[in-house]
Amino acid sequence: MNKRVREILDFYRSENPGVLTNLARMLNHGRLAGTGMFVILPVDQGFEHGPARSFAPNPPAYDPRYHFALACEAGCNAYAAPLGFLEAGVADFAGEIPLILKLNNHDLLLNEHDPAPAVTASVKDALRLGCGAVGFTIYPVYEQLREIAEEAKARGLAVVVWSYPRGSGISHEGETALDVVAYAAQIAAQLGANIVKVKLPSAHLEQPEAQKAYEANHVPLEPLAARVRHVVQSCFDGRRIVIFSGGAKEDDATLLDEVRAIRQGGGFGSIIGRNTFQRPRAQALELLRQVMAIYAS
Amino acid sequence: MNKRVREILDFYRSENPGVLTNLARMLNHGRLAGTGMFVILPVDQGFEHGPARSFAPNPPAYDPRYHFALACEAGCNAYAAPLGFLEAGVADFAGEIPLILKLNNHDLLLNEHDPAPAVTASVKDALRLGCGAVGFTIYPVYEQLREIAEEAKARGLAVVVWSYPRGSGISHEGETALDVVAYAAQIAAQLGANIVKVKLPSAHLEQPEAQKAYEANHVPLEPLAARVRHVVQSCFDGRRIVIFSGGAKEDDATLLDEVRAIRQGGGFGSIIGRNTFQRPRAQALELLRQVMAIYAS
Amino acid sequence: MNKRVREILDFYRSENPGVLTNLARMLNHGRLAGTGMFVILPVDQGFEHGPARSFAPNPPAYDPRYHFALACEAGCNAYAAPLGFLEAGVADFAGEIPLILKLNNHDLLLNEHDPAPAVTASVKDALRLGCGAVGFTIYPVYEQLREIAEEAKARGLAVVVWSYPRGSGISHEGETALDVVAYAAQIAAQLGANIVKVKLPSAHLEQPEAQKAYEANHVPLEPLAARVRHVVQSCFDGRRIVIFSGGAKEDDATLLDEVRAIRQGGGFGSIIGRNTFQRPRAQALELLRQVMAIYAS
């Protein structure tokens, strides 16, 4: 275990050795092993957005095994997916890569007002499938997380929280506002998350009261690296692993610039789904290679 | 166990041998034994639509044993029904045909807004009655499925999910829209279903975001076989058994054309209820003979 | 379901449909399907006598899959084995043959006085592995059977009892004495066994009090078929399935004569282990063919 991994694990001294073991496995797996940085492949879009929107751009991705293979070959630290996608491939890839079982999910078929994701799998499922962590999306509610995190940690599983505020009180632009993202990171950490996943923040500020505080204290809104640094700071001053999602599909130069900003701002890495599995495999591997090269540098 | 059955069972390597055994029993039962194809007789209409609407067209069908006998004589792979219908006939037909106990059901006596089916039987009931699988309808909600599927699989029972999106967010036409059906198949598979049952899709597209994806990626909407193929693809690229219901009563030529399209599109078969038990027994047997002949060819 | 199978199932009208289903599956499986007769392959000798004594005479039998294949190819009604042997093959033979999980077993490594078999697997294991029945050896004690049988039947599993009185109160000759075997069959049936397995009885009478009754009432001790008939009668007058083990390895002519006597005396069949798997596969299949031919005639 190198110094940086040891340092990160020391942020989590309250956790039992099982949780530390599973954090260490992710920190020491793949191309970024030992750097303290993360690139995680998440594939829950089949559930969250529907199959055609997710996989039609790259039809081999309809096959659940495609994503296991992609994450392994790219050298990601972990692969995250809902129950069905993991069940459909895990026996073929047993022990090849740390797995994160997404325990709650939401689909777009119903026209709901402030819809809460449904719990679709259990901590027992995660153990049965050999996963090292469970994933949970908070917002619009997070009360269910408490019991799940308690059980998961007692059984040695790390807890990864997707913290994406949304709902009737937040504008669409506000979902990526710096104050909202920083707040979302803080909430996830306060709820006991071992790994926090937030959106990359824009320079927008959503909440008037927060705006005043940002201005009064000269919290810089530019450049992106400064915003990342503020989010990292808001996540227990860098003592919780916080990683960023790139959001919608974008051009590669932009994405790589964002990765540079995440690294420069002290972020712990990226969770990259659609920008990889929605393009041909060779191109996806090349993009991930470039992303990891930046993080490893 | 022939090669196709072995191949299908290998899609389910994460499941325990009990689940594999019950899947194998269905795959190896009846006239389609060993073909990898399914024709399942479901009779939950007495519960879902009321007795007269369901059985008055063919009064012998009021007797629960009628349906066991029909499914056996026709050589279906399995027979699915709610608790009462199974209890009323199972002792007379013990071991004659694989049984699926529908664990939740919904009636039309109350005028509800987005009504959820009620859980009307348990995994323990399924074991006590000698069933090989449990059936569960999802939508408008599916959170209950999690614990039921966990218990069922732990006890060696296969899980069949009826995935019929409906509710305030979906137009009547949308319930069979290609994008909705494909999405419904994906959700059921993500929830861990071993067998997924969806409606035969129309060429309609319901969701604007999906529409864009279908157009951009040239997903064909015609003919029906192409739509079936898209649903099969959306169900883990053909690595989950997905079968189709014919929907409302229709003329036989149309139904047989649909069966040909299901077969041509790579579907795993049909679940045919009203089109059989609402006509005289001899005619029902003849229709099922023709359906199976197509699937077996 | 033919008339004889229906008649036998009617002996068990108190059992739930799950138990009936699993009895029916055994009655309708293999070369003796529908005859009401049984030939079951049991392979617990690796546990009970040690591997070399069991398998050295026919080394391919060291492989657990060998016995699944033998039972399937021979067309036995069921295959019975301890946990490990079933786990090691069941995924390859899912649904190919009804399985009986032996829930308790005993080894010969320790020099015990009246040793009780240890419970080595559970009803949950039987369900998880897709078994249709559990097997349990009674004597020198049978108290544990109560809870196990209760749980097994509630979950739809049939209960097969190996009833072999032994221990400090019974002479070696007495273990196969007619009065002891008839008594053992009665006890197993009284304990709620669905299928009773006893040793083929000799003409010896062990218990003085019983001897008087046999003499006073002219219970015939010869020929073997008469003794079988007495055991069948002692097992609820033929209203419980009672099958006979051949005991130690013997010459084929004797074994086939015994089979004829079992059939003539109204027994329900044989459980044949060592006489089959300890000889080359082709010879074993030929012997089983001859045995089944007698039972089917």
Place this chain on the structure above:
Amino acid sequence: MNKRVREILDFYRSENPGVLTNLARMLNHGRLAGTGMFVILPVDQGFEHGPARSFAPNPPAYDPRYHFALACEAGCNAYAAPLGFLEAGVADFAGEIPLILKLNNHDLLLNEHDPAPAVTASVKDALRLGCGAVGFTIYPVYEQLREIAEEAKARGLAVVVWSYPRGSGISHEGETALDVVAYAAQIAAQLGANIVKVKLPSAHLEQPEAQKAYEANHVPLEPLAARVRHVVQSCFDGRRIVIFSGGAKEDDATLLDEVRAIRQGGGFGSIIGRNTFQRPRAQALELLRQVMAIYAS
């Protein structure tokens, strides 16, 4: 995952993906990663024999962290120890090596007749500490194993069984007799062990009945590699991982010859404790290097 690892995992198709994952982790860890061979470091002698007898020959070994470091640096596949020894080092070595928690242990302070080990830790402890497997010693009894193995496997942990027959019915020489060791391997496998640990067998035969079977079937007693092959065969014809302990401290040439015989006879490796941690660290590492070189060749 290479071909040999895949082949070995296929022996365990009845197990859930969690168990497969933990087996894969051991198979793919350390210097023998991917070879299908094992060298496991077990340190339960502090408990079983007392601290001075165990550690006085090499005092740094009193420190629990010494053994973690030794197992890691030597490149063992796994490290096995009782609760206290694991708790005292695991946080420092989180994720560095697969861990096996010995769940039962026995000390020598009391003068017992046929003493049973006490259960000293739980499956929950194993999860909390991040272990991949639990270890359990059978003999003189094994009934407790059933529930522990059921719970462990349901939670994705592999089950390692130390099968060392002993007690009033077995002579001291008999504890390593070929027939006893082969039988012990069979019993552990029948009880559902994923990995079986037995003593290296001598050419002695203990049980008269077994002796006859060995003679009649010409089971070779020499050389050692032939005895190993017989034990492997007795352990489901090589379809269960069976590893051998070297027993008492011996000279290195002998030990390396034994390792060669294990490899030649088709054994899966060694569990080496006292021969390593009771000598200076550099010498221990050199010995383990030689052992692994033989297994890797």
Place this chain on the structure above:
Amino acid sequence: MNKRVREILDFYRSENPGVLTNLARMLNHGRLAGTGMFVILPVDQGFEHGPARSFAPNPPAYDPRYHFALACEAGCNAYAAPLGFLEAGVADFAGEIPLILKLNNHDLLLNEHDPAPAVTASVKDALRLGCGAVGFTIYPVYEQLREIAEEAKARGLAVVVWSYPRGSGISHEGETALDVVAYAAQIAAQLGANIVKVKLPSAHLEQPEAQKAYEANHVPLEPLAARVRHVVQSCFDGRRIVIFSGGAKEDDATLLDEVRAIRQGGGFGSIIGRNTFQRPRAQALELLRQVMAIYAS
């Protein structure tokens, strides 16, 4: 928290923060706060030996509050007693001193062969009474400790084990033999004890096998400090808190010499009962002052 306390807490990195908190409270309480040394007052003699034998020499000691006050005034790190004694005083001394609830106890009213202590209080009692640790006596058996320690630690309580081998296999002299005490310390630590309490060892060696190891490896038997050092080493090389009881009442000079030896040998302190509460309060306080002065020096 000073450096020595931090160092000791680091021995327990596998424990949760609740256990660390309670260990820290004892380490930072009383006259030895921050030294890493312990003097604990235990008063279970009323239960273990009877009231008159315990308290008649100093009648105020019949009052449970006497001992709370004594421990507080003397500046002990903790006070340990059975349920009744704690219940009778704890409300008056809430938060004044860390408390250890002895969970099992044994009386002398029955003349038993190898008597096991009875469990007389629960982890819930310890929480209800505001205790920071539970105490448990092992030998002649220790299987009960597993569940109690698991529950106690999960609730943040430290576990103190009284490890006093006795029973039919050990001579009276052997109960304090160096090899037995060292072994007893090892066993308690292996069972997961946070604090180990053993008797001060004599130079006697009890077990023939151990004797050989002591001679071969030149483990010194004299002076007492060397024996203490060996016990500390046997308790995970000093990485578990091990404290010593003085045994029977003795003269003060001897007792203080023993304390000097404990300190010199690296022990963590003393547990002193009868030598204090059986003399007048002023004399007891003076003795404890002298003991602590040695440990603090």
